[in-house]
Amino acid sequence: MSDTTPLDDAQLADSVLPAGADPFALFEEWFAAAQVGELNDPNAMALATASADGAPSVRMVLLKGHGAGENPEGMGGGGFTFFTNAESRKGEQIRANMQAALLFHWKSLRRQIRIEGPLVEVSPARADAYFHSRPYKSQVGSAASDQSRPLAQRQEYLDRVQQVWAAHEGEGQVPRPAHWTGFTLSPRRIEFWIDRDNRLHDRREFVRDGADGEWADTLLYP
């Protein structure tokens, strides 16, 4: 027989996602909690892109810049930035269709954030700065990788790694490959989801028309 004990006060409590909140501020709050509560890569997020004809694909990337202070190509309005090889599969999809969706799921916190909007490439100066802030080993690994293209055998990649390593060891940094860059998602929709007992979850979405638009928010049925 099913459990028919009455819902308790915690389950019947109102939403913990305040109406009229600033979604960037709420993101910062949850992201800070994830730094403490999530074991590995609290900045890991799924990045969904789609081909020109609308076929979606998704993979994990790391968030490397975020918040109201992000300034996608001078349009302002904040954003969420990741870096990648623009000649990869995702890079080709982004070139064909400059929009994406991001998903954070912090399992230990039982929280999810979904973010959607157009993408803007970061400036070459910012891509350089981020690329050179990475450890030498990571610079080498990225520069030697034709990300997402077929590799006949792993040794081929390892040989390229050795070559790039030796070529730039003296300077201690690798020139950034022109195709290694970053993109900032300018959010048009941000949704916060928090687990509540018995699947009586709590969701609030924030939407705006443009990078300089006002946020409007509403609760959603879980």
Ligand SMILES: Cc1cc2nc3c(=O)[nH]c(=O)nc-3n(C[C@H](O)[C@H](O)[C@H](O)COP(=O)(O)O)c2cc1C
């Ligand atoms: C936790 C995690 C973080 C990752 N971060 C990145 C990243 O920031 N940039 C990146 O290009 N690939 C990253 N990767 C690898 C991608 O998931 C993916 O394998 C790669 O970018 C190729 O994707 P594509 O073929 O769709 O272009 C990460 C993988 C994991 C599991």
Ligand SMILES: Cc1ncc(COP(=O)(O)O)c(CN)c1O
């Ligand atoms: C291929 C690749 N590129 C980039 C990153 C992002 O991390 P970082 O820039 O800190 O190396 C990762 C992290 N797993 C990765 O696997």
